Amino acid sequence: MTDLPRTPPRFSATFTPAVNAEIRRAAASGIYDIRGGGTKRHLPHFDDLLFLGASISRYPLEGYREKCATDVWLGTRFAKNPIHLEIPITIAGMSFGALSGPAKEALGRGATAAGTSTTTGDGGMTEEERGHSRTLVYQYLPSRYGMNPDDLRRADAIEVVVGQGAKPGGGGMLLGQKISDRVAQMRNLPKGIDQRSACRHPDWTGPDDLEIKILELREITDWEKPIYVKVGGARPYYDTALAVKAGADVVVVDGMQGGTAATQDVFIEHVGMPILACIPQAVKALQDLGMHRKVQLIVSGGIRSGADVAKALALGADAVAIGTAALIALGDNDPKWEEEYRKLGTTADAYDDWHEGRDPAGITTQDPELYSRFDPILGGRRLKNYLKVMTLEAQTIARACGKSHLHNLEPEDLVSLTIEAAAMAGVPLAGTNWIPGRNGGW
């Protein structure tokens, strides 16, 4: 009997060890899991797309010799002073509060050295960022923490935030442990309390109100600043169309891979759409309105490399924004802090308890001992290097496709490896001329 083969232990595909662990954690604590970052689930993404490169009918450009321009104009529709960036990779909004002052400084330094912009985030404008960022986008958020007309006027652009990809329909959370004296003062709240950033703007609802709100912001700033409208990846076709109707100069669409400083894991993982599904819908809305390239489109959520940049641009975006990748470039989740990550019950590349403010890398913290570990000059240099590499990578691909500007990349340069990505991106499945869902309409 004992020699008979036994049925090996078999784990459920539904009740996986990770699922069971979460059930046990919930049962023990009585509270949902809160974390930072974006979705961690596997999703159709840019990895599912490939460029075709040149062939007999498409001739390539010589790398290192023939020009492949990378610059981008943002805000050319109404603003007196549109923004001109050297590269189409911007830094997404991340708040002072969520990030330390030195981390914000490093973002400004790196972006400026690479010829691009940074974005403030919830919590107001800091001197570290304004001082070090040549082009600074000032976010206009539901919380209005720190909002004032002087900062509006010294910004280079204004981004009205309707939502973000990690949590479309959700507000922000900055838990008490990160509310230092300075953060509390900037936000006009008592030290040490949990700060909830509202999910809706306090003084407008709906697209008709938004149009009037944008008018007010333009009047206050004498029509000088480009006005962006940022939405989470929920209904990108209609949100883009409504933002254009409301008078946006630039629409920012953030997919569910986009990070957050803190929210419920269930929100991050189950609300919103991946960026791949959002871009073609946003582009189609612009095209249907005759506004593609007139109102610029910035996309974000899971951009990691020059290949991702090139793919986003080929699908019709004018620029991309990076957040998580920028933090990693600065030094977030670096294995050199592994010993300390272990003490926090995690490991490098998996650390996401940014809301707890105990970041060993000194980036997502307000603890002076921790953030003094972080060197903003070195961090800025690392970010600049990373942005340069991404730009060179995107140029390499664009030249191989015969493009003299990154904006000349087009959907015809792409194929998809999977049916899902083909349907979402609107490009053919590799080796076929089949675009699922498109032959015969959307």
Next chain:
Amino acid sequence: MQTFDLEREGLRALNSSLHALKGQTNMTAWEVINPKGAHAIAAGVDAPVDITVRGSTGYYCAGMNKQATIRIKGSAGPGVAENMMSGTVIIDGDASQYAGATGRGGLLVIKGNASSRCGISMKGIDIVVHGNIGHMSAFMAQSGNLVVLGDAGESLGDSLYEARIFVRGKVKSLGADCIEKEMRPEHLALLADLLKRGEADGKARPEEFRRYGSARKLYNFNIDNASSY
């Protein structure tokens, strides 16, 4: 007196002229005629001037005001004096939703009634309403004072932080974490000053008001309070 015909000269010309006033100026008295409900009238002013708008205004009149005294001889649309930093805004008539939203300083006086969400997310502004206020007023209000001579609608002061609310009439209901608090001498003194500055000192006495503020039970998330939200 600089008289500006908004209908004839347009909003951009008005705000552009007002923004050109920097620091000290002898052009301190302005009158805007024919506002006809236009939006963003006198938004973003940053000078110690007096502006009288003769008629009713649309959205966001006096938005982000600094230093100026702006009088509306009519009623005001949504978001009047939103995010005001300093100065005074006085409305002879009623105010629509979100009056004084996120205001960080200065004084907003509404001589008629204010609609819902008056003082939403206020961050230091003082608001004196001679009439009633609508539901969800002072929602998530952080600091400053809201004085109401009449009644307040449902869910007053929901998720309140450190703002103070004084109501003379009835309160239909209090929002989450908002409670009635003891009126101490310093509050009576504060109220007397606000009533005076709010041109309401002949209409009500501080002793007739009740004070409301945060119970501070929801300041840090506790699962046992989940049903309170």
